[in-house]
Amino acid sequence: MSALGRVVRSGVARRRVPTIVTVLVVMVAVTSAVLGASLAVASRGPFERAFQQHHGAHLAARIDAAKATPAQLAGTATAAGVAAVAGPFPLATVSAGSGRFRMPPMEVAGRGTPGSAVDELTLTRGRWATGPGEIVLAVNGRFDGPLLTTGEELTLDDVPGNPVVTVVGFARSITRTADAWAQPGQVTAWQTAQSASQNQNQSETAGRAGYQMLYRLTAAGTQAQVEAGTEAIAAGLPAGALTGATSWLAVRRDVVGDTVLLIPFLIAFGLLGVVMAVLIVGNVIAGAVASATRRIGILKALGFTPGQVVRAYVMQALIPAAAGAVLGLGTGYLSTLPVITKTNDLYGTTDRGTAPWVGVLVVAGILAVVALTAWAAAARAGRLRTVDALAVGRTPRAGRGRWASRLAGRIPLLSRPVSLGLAYPFTRPMRSAGMIAAIAFGAASVTFAVGLATSLSRIDEVEDIAAVQVTAPAERPVTAPAERPEPGAEPPGADPPRAEPPGAQDGPPAISDPAKVAAAINAQPGTSGYLGTARTEVTTPGATGQLTAMGLTGPDASRYYRMVSGRWLRGPGEIVVATPFLTATGKKVGDQVTLTSKGSEGRDIPVRIVGEAFNIDEDGMQILTDQATLGLTPEAYYITVKDGTDIDEYAAALSTALEPLGAVADQVDHDPPEMLVLIDALAALLTVLLVVVAGLGVLNTVVLETRDRVHDLGVHKALGMTPRQTIAMVISSVVLTGLAGGVAGVAVGVLVQRTVLGAMGRGTGFTLPASVVDAYGPGVVLLLAVGGLVIAVTGALLPAGWAARTRTVTALRTE
């Protein structure tokens, strides 16, 4: 083995702590960088990617079979703006049930195969329905639940003869175009049977038989573009043939929900992870090489050229770094698997793992940083005159930081070990600066993560105040006790309405006697307040298409929305809107606008914008007003209960009270969206990793420091310093750097959070309420700043223990 090889080998093997720390730091750094990058990638439009991967339908149109011929339908493929088309697929609405339960009516589309140029279906379980009597159910749709498995037999109650169908599989439609699928012939047979019996009964709903047409449009980014496409298609068909259309935007809103708001956060988090990784790796490597200055001096005295010294040290750093990188790549990819699995599951994407280029880039980047810092530090040490290099390491450079030592020694009430330790950082300012940076980044990550979690939970928390909701179900489906029906309506501010199947577009039925229901709610012991809601569609000049107006009533109304500017509603004739509405219409708070209600008469209602709220429903185009403004009556009530009320009992009691009024009370589900939970967990994991890296950085620095001072430590101990005093001294040596790092880190973290929120506001068009932006209270800031101290002390504990255990005799022999 060459002399160089021997030096490298002994340098890696004998200098265990820097080697181990390098391996660990690079490993954690690569892990967090891979995780951060994957988070950023995975959260970038999973729905859009899945939509692309499966040629999702921009538009699902429902056609009256009696009014359009297949040829006319085929002709719509050439309509302006249509890029691709699939169908016609026969469409039937059937109600299924078994001995155990009944399901609400579901849309069954007839398709020969799952594959299609538009809205390609993915079979997730079982097989495709190939013959009569077979059906495939949609997953992640309205009726997805643990209740059904393949092989289940369902009876169709509303098809004459009550045929039995077997569930043979489950499939996912990215655009949720149907609740179930069967062979076209089968669906047509059901349609025919239904319409025959309806004609006999002279039923109003005759002509239910229809087709589904699925379209991809050349431009479908906005509601206006989708509506333009819809009009072009309708224009090519006989009047009244197009009976309904569902835009992919509605589906996207439903699926993606609040997670759009997270993306800037995640990207910032990923970047923070990468920057932190680079910084600490550089810090550790530079420290390790710098501490070897004396060894470098000896090597040079023996005849090593500066070039050989540099090569030796770059190799010495790269070997453990490469080992750490390989390990980190493994853990990084492993830790991203749950995200990938979850996004695949939620959005129907078919991602297998983080793209390999992410890993390659991360590893190459970090190894380059290692090589570069090692090169720079070794080149500096190699350039030192050999005598000077040999003199280094015995004692800290004479004179530096003595003022601090004197000052610390004069502080009354401090024990000597503590004051000695406090002065440590000033003898090696560069090293201390590196340590402060490491701690600062750790503290910044924690600060940012806390800000993220706080802001997100603040966005959600107002929706979560409702404990119980009251609705008036038309035909309340009988369900198995194991599965509660998913409530048809949701609190305002929660997810926008689901992509409703055509035919269900009229919304939930209004509550028949609102005054009595409200009275019953008020009379119920435990009630704190309530909000009644009703939805309708309106148009207003400046905003394209139909807008949802929410008619609100009840004492709780203002509690569900955070104001950005202006004030809350005080009576009819006033509206509160979100920033995108103001942007779109060019209005401001205080302006007058006219709402045109959807009703047959198309009534014009003048209203005044009295406030701007943070309301992300309907992409911020929702209008909030008093129900009297639009003459609506509530479709649902959301009730808050007094503290300590048993919500289960309350809901049951209220249901009993409401029974004569045809309304039911249900507990409101507050499960946060799965994706949000996952992202929170990963952000937490990333934070922990970054804090660990910061702690390792501190550990490394304190180890170097202890090694440099081992002789002095020996002297202290010879003079009677106990192990406890030694630990106190070493721990004190990181107190100031820890505090400085903590304070700097909190400042950086808050700055990053503000910047990201600013970007989020600009990117999404929403003005965030102050309560969401100001995520940090003074107590939290103080706690976070102390967090830097905690990182520092934790990182110093291990080397402090080593220092305390160092054999005095050995230490004294180190000369």
Next chain:
Amino acid sequence: MIELRDVTRRYDEGPPALDDISVSIAPGEAVAILGPSGSGKSTLLNLVAGLDHPTTGTVTVDGVRVDRLGEAASARYRRARIGLIFQFFNLLDDLTVADNVLLPAQLAGTGRADAERRAADLLARLGVSRHADAYPGRLSGGERQRVAVARALMNNPALLLADEPTGALDTASGEEVRKLLTELHADGQTIILVTHDLTLATACATRTIRLLDGRVTADGRVTADGRVTADGRDYAAGSGR
């Protein structure tokens, strides 16, 4: 009373540094330990200081089983009873002379005013007062060693241990330190002194122990020609008794 009984100190490799030796030293004695490099002199001193533990055998100082003390207890033991002087002074370079001297008292938790008074007294007595606020790096070897002696005496140790205190000094500085130690002994200070320096041994020790390969080869009074008279274990030869 210092008593090493059947003490062996063995390192991982090589012959034992101390090989089954038994030595008793009475209060007030000034004992010089002579011997060639590697004969185990420093090892013996370290055992008495509680810096190191024997592999077998016992070390008792004033009734304290030093070989059984844990780290913290041995630190407290050193603080209370032992003053250490080294060949290379071992002053802390980033503390002033005064702060170096104060350190043992501060570690022991002595009141600030008392400690400062005593440090000033010691610096004056050793003739280095004017350097009190200087850093050790600026002092000559002799001055540094006097500061080290002042530091060693700070807590009024019953026992002063010096490992080659003149080994790194020129003749003149060596002479200063020699005089200093002799005076201290004359004042009743018990001293154990490791040295190759015969002059130092004859001038200030009342008794000499000669070590070779970890064994005691002679124990008695050293003569000017370097022979140790009264071979054997004549512990009564000490003068401070």
